[in-house]
Amino acid sequence: LIAGYDVGHNTEAFQTRFHIQPAHLKTGVYRRITGNEALAIGLITAAQKAGKPLFYGSYPITPASDILHNLANQKQFDVRTFQAEDEIAAMGSTIGAAFGGALAATGTSGPGVALKSEAINLALVLELPMIIVNVQRGGPSTGLPTKTEQSDLLQAMFGRNGESPIPILAPATPGDCFYMAIEASRMAVRAMTPVFI
Structure with missing residues (x-):
């Protein structure tokens, strides 16, 4: 480690140095x-x-699993979680919960949204209020599952068959995620429609 530092220092490989002051x-x-x-x-x-x-x-x-893990530990708030055998079953269970009167939500990432698209159309046609969380990540398909970016936005906008418009909320910060979850729920119940976050 010291030898590597010495090489960089002696050869002046790094001309620009930054000193960050404590916040x-x-x-x-x-x-x-x-x-x-x-x-x-x-x-x-x-x-x-x-x-x-x-x-x-x-x-x-990945990277949506943390939502399931967090909610699974919150039973005291009348939270029911279901770990489905696949994405299609997860969407089907969410449709059933919406039919049953619960505040229904599901979460996934890019490839999961593709698998859920037919069931999302069904929920839209049936006017079922629910929240669909699309935790974004880089690249097509599996891409970079541990890094996130805006690449899944077009899939959320246009990734279903026919004309099936769904409201989309795009948070920019963790604080936005909190407030947009509440707003998406309000919109879903008021307009009787699925809402993407």
Whole structure:
């Protein structure tokens, strides 16, 4: 390690050096939270405000699995989670929960949205309120499952058969994820439609 540092220093391989000063934060309580954690808390909050149980049916897929894991630990808030055998079954269970009157949600990523597209059309035609979380990641298909970007937005907009418009909310920060989960729930129930986040 020292030899590598010495080579870089002696050959002046790195001409530009940056010195980052420590951040000066106001006194207070801070919490590190991811978008998936904030979204899970937002879904719970929306269900509590609506006076409905929260159902979350999902098939584990990176990077959306954390939502399922977070919600599975929140039974005290009338949260019901279902780990399905595949993406299509997860969407089917979410449709069933919406029929049953729960605040229904499902989550996935790019390839999972492709598998759920027919069932999403069914939910749209049946006017079932539900939240579909598309946790975005880079590249087509599997792509870069541990890195995220905006590439799945067009799939959320146009990835279904025929004309099936669905509202889409695109959060930019973990704070947005919390508030947009609540807003998506409100929109879904008010307009009787699936809503993408």
